[in-house]
Every structure is written in C-alpha cells, then in structure tokens.
Amino acid sequence: xxxxxxxxxxxxxxxxxxxxxxxxxxxxxxxxxxxxxxxxxxxxxxxxxxxxxxxxxxxxxxxxxxxxxxxxxxxxxxxxxxxxxxxxxxxxxxxxxxxxxxxxxxxxxxxxxxxxxxxxxxxxxxxxxxxxxxxxxxxxxxxxxxxxxxxxxxxxxxxxxxxxxxxxxxxxxxxxxxxxxxxxxxxxxxxxxxxxxxxxxxxxxxxxxxxxxxxxxxxxxxxxxxxxxxxxxxxxxxxxxxxxxxxxxxxxxxx
Numbered sequence: 001x002x003x004x005x006x007x008x009x010x011x012x013x014x015x016x017x018x019x020x021x022x023x024x025x026x027x028x029x030x031x032x033x034x035x036x037x038x039x040x041x042x043x044x045x046x047x048x049x050x051x052x053x054x055x056x057x058x059x060x061x062x063x064x065x066x067x068x069x070x071x072x073x074x075x076x077x078x079x080x081x082x083x084x085x086x087x088x089x090x091x092x093x094x095x096x097x098x099x100x101x102x103x104x105x106x107x108x109x110x111x112x113x114x115x116x117x118x119x120x121x122x123x124x125x126x127x128x129x130x131x132x133x134x135x136x137x138x139x140x141x142x143x144x145x146x147x148x149x150x151x152x153x154x155x156x157x158x159x160x161x162x163x164x165x166x167x168x169x170x171x172x173x174x175x176x177x178x179x180x181x182x183x184x185x186x187x188x189x190x191x192x193x194x195x196x197x198x199x200x201x202x203x204x205x206x207x208x209x210x211x212x213x214x215x216x217x218x219x220x221x222x223x224x225x226x227x228x229x230x231x232x233x234x235x236x237x238x239x240x241x242x243x244x245x246x247x248x249x250x251x252x253x254x255x
C-alpha cells in the first residue's frame with residue numbers, strides 16, 4: 001500500500017495525467033455528439049440513404065478508439081519520465097523490489113483508466129442518444145452489453161501493456177511512437193494485405209482486442225480461429241507475456 005500511495009502522489013502531482021484525462025473526456029463526448037449529429041442529419045435527409053446508423057460501437061468510438069490510446073500514452077509516461085529525469089533510481093533505492101514498483105504503477109493507472117473509461121462510456125451513450133434524437137432508436141445497450149464491459153477490461157489491459165513497453169524502451173518518444181504506430185498503422189496495414197493479411201490479422205493483439213470490443217463483427221475481415229472471448233484471452237495472454245518480459249528486464253538492467 002505504501003508503494004501504491006507513492007505512485008498515487010506521483011500521478012496526481014504532475015500535469016500530464018490531468019491533461020490526458022481532459023483530452024480523453026473531450027474525445028469521448030465529442031465523438032459521441034458528432035456521430036449522434038450525423039445520424040440525426042441523415043435521418044432528416046431522405047437523400048442520405050445508406051449512411052450508417054448510430055450504434056453502440058460508433059457511440060463508444062471516442063473511448064475505445066482514441067481515449068484508451070491517449071491513456072496508454074499517459075501510462076507509458078509514468079515510467080519513461082522517471083527514467084528521463086533519473087527519478088527511477090531514487091524509487092528503486094527506496095523500494096528495492098522493482099517488480100513491486102511496476103505492479104503498483106500498473107494497478108494504479110489501470111484502475112484509474114478502467115473507472116474513467118467506464119464513466120465516459122455511459123456519458124458517451126447518453127450524449128449520443130440525446131443528440132441523435134429519434135435517429136438514436138438503433139442505439140441500445142440491451143443485447144450489446146459486451147461493448148460496455150469491454151471498455152474497462154481493455155482499458156486496464158492496455159495500461160499494463162503500455163507500462164511494460166515503457167519499462168522495455170525507457171524513452172518517451174520511442175515508447176509512444178511504438179504504441180501509436182502499432183495500433184493505428186502497422187496492424188491496419190497488415191489487414192489490408194488481402195488474403196494473407198486477413199490470416200495474419202487473426203493473430204495480431206490489438207485486432208483481437210478490437211474484435212472483443214466491437215459488437216458488429218462484420219466490421220472485421222480477419223479469418224478468426226476462435227470466438228470473441230478467445231480474442232480477449234489472446235490479448236490478455238499477449239499482455240501477460242510482454243509484462244513478464246518487462247519484469248525480467250527491469251531486474252537485470254541498470255536503472
């Protein structure tokens with residue numbers, strides 16, 4: 001508990017977590033309002049036939065698509081910033097059990113991200129429903145609960161992964177670039193490589209995470225070998241492996 005208390009003080013006494021949280025709130029509410037407005041305009045315009053109706057997937061896009069990514073950057077900075085300014089040496093001197101430090105960071109940031117994204121998921125749903133008006137009839141949680149409870153689960157796992165990447169890379173720019181490029185460019189590009197890409201996509205971690213969070217499976221073109229729960233298990237195992245490697249490295253490498 002003392003380690004967690006120390007990490008809490010670090011987290012709340014710096015500006016980046018607060019700014020990242022504000023950005024996540026803006027993304028969650030902003031995207032929900034935008035998609036609700038688009039659905040409302042499309043419903044009022046007969047010539048806009050074929051425009052996608054608003055669903056839980058689109059309402060949560062600001063949280064699952066971008067909000068968790070921003071929080072992942074924040075999680076990475078909790079590690080890389082300490083390496084940059086040499087604070088990590090003092091931390092490890094005070095707490096020789098380095099794995100306990102990394103675990104405390106993951107538990108604290110992961111819990112915070114899970115709670116924040118859950119609140120924002122409900123807020124995004126309410127905003128999208130209110131803005132869409134009558135066009136929001138397709139926006140229902142009944143039968144789509146997986147999209148809701150996937151939010152805190154994936155938020156927590158992504159924070160653990162981001163901290164592990166920060167421990168392995170130790171440089172803010174490199175760690176952030178890896179996380180962002182991996183999710184937004186590398187995996188989508190692999191999926192665009194035709195039949196081969198569809199086969200490979202089934203084994204990519206973030207594609208599996210996205211599948212678990214998405215109710216409409218027709219949005220994915222990967223050739224899956226397991227169900228949506230298997231996709232969550234696959235992503236969780238991937239996070240556990242990377243985290244285990246980070247634990248080994250942090251004990252063997254000089255601070």
